[in-house]
Amino acid sequence: xxxxxxxxxxxxxxxxxxxALRCDPISGHVSLFWYQQALGxxxxxxxxxxxxxQLDKSGLPSDRFFAERPEGSVSTLKIQxxxxxxxxxxxxxxxxxxxxxxxxxxxxxxxxxxx
Amino acid sequence: QKEVEQDPGPLSVPEGAIVSxxxxxxxxxxxxxxxxxxxxxxxxxxxxxxxxSGNKEDGRFTAQVDKSSKYISLFIRDSQPSDSATYLCARPxxxxxxxFGQGTILTVHP
Numbered sequence: 001x002x003x004x005x006x007x008x009x010x011x012x013x014x015x016x017x018x019x020a021l022r023c024d025p026i027s028g029h030v031s032l033f034w035y036q037q038a039l040g041x042x043x044x045x046x047x048x049x050x051x052x053x054q055l056d057k058s059g060l061p062s063d064r065f066f067a068e069r070p071e072g073s074v075s076t077l078k079i080q081x082x083x084x085x086x087x088x089x090x091x092x093x094x095x096x097x098x099x100x101x102x103x104x105x106x107x108x109x110x111x112x113x114x115x
Numbered sequence: 116q117k118e119v120e121q122d123p124g125p126l127s128v129p130e131g132a133i134v135s136x137x138x139x140x141x142x143x144x145x146x147x148x149x150x151x152x153x154x155x156x157x158x159x160x161x162x163x164x165x166x167x168s169g170n171k172e173d174g175r176f177t178a179q180v181d182k183s184s185k186y187i188s189l190f191i192r193d194s195q196p197s198d199s200a201t202y203l204c205a206r207p208x209x210x211x212x213x214x215f216g217q218g219t220i221l222t223v224h225p
Contacts, residue, residue: 004158031211040123042203042215043159056212091158095211103149104211106158 002026004107006092012113013082021077021110025094032075033104034067035091043091049075082114116141121204121216130225134191138204138216143185150178150189151203153218159203163189194223 005024013019025032031050035043036059045059051072060067064083069075079086089111093104121138128134140148147166151159165171165178165187172178179188187204201218208214 033212035213040217042121042205042218043213045212045214048210048212050210055210093158097211103161103164104213106160108156108158111156 004092004094004105006090006107006110008110009108010111010113012115015083015114016081017114018078018080019082019112021079021090021112023075023077023092023094023107025073025075025092026105027073028096029094029105030072030097031095031104032069033093034075034077035093036061037089037091037109039088046077046090079112082112084114087112087114117216118142118145118214119204119206119216121219123217123219125220125222127222127224128194130194130196130223132194132223134194134198134221134223136189136191136202136204136219136221138187140185140187140206143182145206147207148178148180148187149205149207149213150176151205151215153201153203155200159215162202196223196225198223 007022034046037043047067048056049069064080066078089109091109093106095104149164150162153159163178168182170179175192177190199222203218204216205213
């Protein structure tokens with residue numbers, strides 16, 4: 001596709017519910033990042049994939065967060081037993097390679113609200 | 116101390132004004148910096164990246180890095196209402212992971 005597509009755009013979850021957020025990167029993009037953006041804050045790094053390999057998951061806030069990219073294209077971020085503090089916009093970004101001067105294409109994000 | 120700090124504003128200016136957006140960073144080893152623009156309910160989009168000290172100009176936008184004071188600036192000339200957005204400074208790691216500032220909310224009113 002022309003851009004990074006994320007679904008759903010909005011998700012309301014009851015506390016304790018599991019959620020799955022999907023990211024379709026630009027075709028052929030090797031690098032894929034997930035970021036979490038709380039209201040009024042800049043995005044915070046969660047995890048990084050190069051193809052199907054998860055090379056950095058140091059930003060995942062707890063073991064309730066899990067990400068995968070099994071075939072090196074579509075990625076899913078799963079949050080188990082959601083808590084109110086998980087409410088945020090989850091952004092996915094992809095690039096041809098993890099090069100600083102290529103920049104990244106971000107999706108519009110999934111806004112998660114935990115009630 | 117955060118790696119990159121940014122005054123969240125908000126900043127409100129009249130159309131045509133010169134806007135100055137600023138960030139400070141903590142580690143003098145940082146060499147690359149980026150500016151992203153984020154419209155409401157959209158993901159960030161890359162505006163400019165700069166390397167080391169000096170100025171980089173692109174149309175109405177100028178990015179400046181002052182390594183001696185660890186200061187990053189973005190100047191917008193002849194600001195337009197369409198420039199109203201959140202502006203994020205960021206620094207990348209070697210493989211591209213980005214550390215963002217908090218973002219400055221800019222409103223340019225007609």
